[in-house]
Amino acid sequence: MAKSKILVIDDDPDIGLVTRLTLEREGFEVIIATSGSEGLARVKSDRPDLIVLDVMMESTTAGFQTALALRSRDPNSEYRDYAQIPIILLTSIHSTTPLRFGPDEDYLPVEEFIDKPVDPDVLVAKVKSLLGSAR
Amino acid sequence: MGQATPPNLLDTSLHYSFASNNTRLLRIRWTAGGGMLLATLVSTRVLALPLPETPLLLLGILILAYNSLIVWRTRQIEALKGPEYIRRIQRLFVLQIGLDWLSLLLFLHLTGGITSPGVPFFFLHVIVVTVILPGQSPYVYCAVAVGVIGLVELLEVTGLLSHYTVLPGIDPDLYANPVYALAQGGFFAITIFATAYLASSIMDRLRERERQIAILLQTTQDITSTLDLPDVLQRLSRNAAGALAAQAASIRLLDDSGEVLTMTAAHGLSQKYLEKGPVDLVNSEMDREALAGHPVIIRDPSRDPRIQYPQEMAAEGIQSILAVPILGQGRRLGVLRVYSASPDDFDQEDADFALAIARQGATALSNALAHDALHRADQERAQFVRIVTHELRAPVTGAQSLISLLTRNMVGELTPQQMDIVGRLERRMAALLDLIGDLLTFAAGKAVERNQPLVTLPLCQTMDLIMDRQRPQAVEKGLTLTLNCHSPEHILTVNATEEGLGRIFDNVIGNAVKYTPAGGSVTVDIRAEGGRVIVTVADTGIGIPPEALAHLGEEFYRAPNAKSAGITGTGLGMAIVKQMVTRFGGKLRVESTVGVGSTFTIALPLATPPG
Numbered sequence: 001m002a003k004s005k006i007l008v009i010d011d012d013p014d015i016g017l018v019t020r021l022t023l024e025r026e027g028f029e030v031i032i033a034t035s036g037s038e039g040l041a042r043v044k045s046d047r048p049d050l051i052v053l054d055v056m057m058e059s060t061t062a063g064f065q066t067a068l069a070l071r072s073r074d075p076n077s078e079y080r081d082y083a084q085i086p087i088i089l090l091t092s093i094h095s096t097t098p099l100r101f102g103p104d105e106d107y108l109p110v111e112e113f114i115d116k117p118v119d120p121d122v123l124v125a126k127v128k129s130l131l132g133s134a135r
Numbered sequence: 136m137g138q139a140t141p142p143n144l145l146d147t148s149l150h151y152s153f154a155s156n157n158t159r160l161l162r163i164r165w166t167a168g169g170g171m172l173l174a175t176l177v178s179t180r181v182l183a184l185p186l187p188e189t190p191l192l193l194l195g196i197l198i199l200a201y202n203s204l205i206v207w208r209t210r211q212i213e214a215l216k217g218p219e220y221i222r223r224i225q226r227l228f229v230l231q232i233g234l235d236w237l238s239l240l241l242f243l244h245l246t247g248g249i250t251s252p253g254v255p256f257f258f259l260h261v262i263v264v265t266v267i268l269p270g271q272s273p274y275v276y277c278a279v280a281v282g283v284i285g286l287v288e289l290l291e292v293t294g295l296l297s298h299y300t301v302l303p304g305i306d307p308d309l310y311a312n313p314v315y316a317l318a319q320g321g322f323f324a325i326t327i328f329a330t331a332y333l334a335s336s337i338m339d340r341l342r343e344r345e346r347q348i349a350i351l352l353q354t355t356q357d358i359t360s361t362l363d364l365p366d367v368l369q370r371l372s373r374n375a376a377g378a379l380a381a382q383a384a385s386i387r388l389l390d391d392s393g394e395v396l397t398m399t400a401a402h403g404l405s406q407k408y409l410e411k412g413p414v415d416l417v418n419s420e421m422d423r424e425a426l427a428g429h430p431v432i433i434r435d436p437s438r439d440p441r442i443q444y445p446q447e448m449a450a451e452g453i454q455s456i457l458a459v460p461i462l463g464q465g466r467r468l469g470v471l472r473v474y475s476a477s478p479d480d481f482d483q484e485d486a487d488f489a490l491a492i493a494r495q496g497a498t499a500l501s502n503a504l505a506h507d508a509l510h511r512a513d514q515e516r517a518q519f520v521r522i523v524t525h526e527l528r529a530p531v532t533g534a535q536s537l538i539s540l541l542t543r544n545m546v547g548e549l550t551p552q553q554m555d556i557v558g559r560l561e562r563r564m565a566a567l568l569d570l571i572g573d574l575l576t577f578a579a580g581k582a583v584e585r586n587q588p589l590v591t592l593p594l595c596q597t598m599d600l601i602m603d604r605q606r607p608q609a610v611e612k613g614l615t616l617t618l619n620c621h622s623p624e625h626i627l628t629v630n631a632t633e634e635g636l637g638r639i640f641d642n643v644i645g646n647a648v649k650y651t652p653a654g655g656s657v658t659v660d661i662r663a664e665g666g667r668v669i670v671t672v673a674d675t676g677i678g679i680p681p682e683a684l685a686h687l688g689e690e691f692y693r694a695p696n697a698k699s700a701g702i703t704g705t706g707l708g709m710a711i712v713k714q715m716v717t718r719f720g721g722k723l724r725v726e727s728t729v730g731v732g733s734t735f736t737i738a739l740p741l742a743t744p745p746g
Contacts, residue, residue: 014533018540025545056525060518092528116528117535117568120543 007048009039071109168198368400388469430486
């Protein structure tokens, strides 16, 4: 069985390092993208099995926009072939402050949330469970 | 001219004015009927005048009789509401006045026809009719009066009716003298029509004023009842057109450049006209003059050089315009225009009235602008806090994530000493993250919370959830954590937000758990008392020294014994608690004895139970 490919989209190189080291130790192949737009390009070129997505990058909602683009309900969407890839959203303010980005936030089309700081054990557990259920 | 749909207040005032006029008329008629009986008896018995006593007494009784019938009918109608009431009571008025005329006719005949001393009664009657009924009715009644007198004269002269001479000392045949009859009849006709004209022009003005005052009152109510600016301006333009009985009205507001007027609300204008675009002040002398503070009356827009779009105006059927400024605290806000389909339709009084409406508009605008500014400031602040949160947290969470690689031995084994140092680093980072979280919650608190509506929440259930969050730490320290609800749960409700309550009690109960040594207890009691819910959180903790109690709730203040006990904290928790309790209309009290424990009492207003 080929190694599962995981795309990490985060503009923070330290988070990139932590997720890469953590996931590579578990035998995954890790690709890093540092912006939402680069991430979308990588989705097309590398066809990952799972995406770990940061929220605040080039804009405060770049991650949401990336998720929404990937999960677009538009039948002509250029990402329609990739809509089934599971997404884990990395958030840094969700659980600790009352701030919300909008009323739709609770309905974001993602499978999982992980709060920063990234706990390697939690990350590995969630990745494994999503990849397991995807097969 | 198009009549605007009258707003409710107008209906009410019409209803009221008909009802009060009816009462007045009934009272006058009791007096008239009774007076006739008395006067007849006095004239015949005391003054010995040659009056036809029996017919006059019968007439008096007839008047009292039909007045009783009308009283009975009025009571039936009074149960009705709105237009139906007005229709019925108007019909009743016509009937009453018809019966009155008939009585007057009989009275006139019985008291000497054209020579009757009762002729001036007709003037009284015409004035009553004018006060009660609008429009042309008074003139119809005048014509009827002249006709009635002429008819009586004719019937008496031709001998079909016998003539009564009631005044002593006048020629018994005077009534048949054509010169006398013509002179008497002619002057009567002129005077009664003139009376009707004068009375009805006064009444028309009064009615118009009354309608305008009702509309102005309605307008004041409208602008205070909502903060929805477009809606308020829409009502203002409708009311302005309605009050001045004009075809249309519009409100244009100055944009930020102060050079362009943009259509913001309109009533009675066609879609085509509305789409003709904004008005440049440079091209519209009318609006420039108005904004300089003077009402402008355009008597003929097709020829007036102050008009920017004369053709469009003509196509819209606009024949005269009134433009008044909307000025708020010396600031030029916009222009209220009223359009009429009749030429030269506006005068200075109309301008004054339009100015009064425009002033209401200015008030509404100022309120709405202030509200908008506040709202925008809140939003900007929330956005700022969101970005700062990210910027402050990102490096810390990044560092923590990196440290976790070391503590999990993912990049090689650490020596025990290295592990200890990394552990210390991890704890410092965690404390820093807490501080950032609290600080930003506190800063964001007002902005975010103000935008969240308060809901009615069952306090005991909410508290259960909050205490579940604290239970792991309590269990770890071997503390007993108890919740007692002393009133039925459905009574113990408060108006708050779930997050706000969470913030208050997470902090208070969290502190209690944190500052209570192993083996102690934290007890939460909830009871209803005098319209309030009293929550007490009592612990057996280290207590708060008296000198520190006064500083509790100050940002970043931490009691000296809390610091020396080596317990970490940000000193913001109680400030957040205070902020939230105040927001929900509550009070916070703290009692504490060092070494024995602390009791936090939070009183929140009881939510009014439904029904």
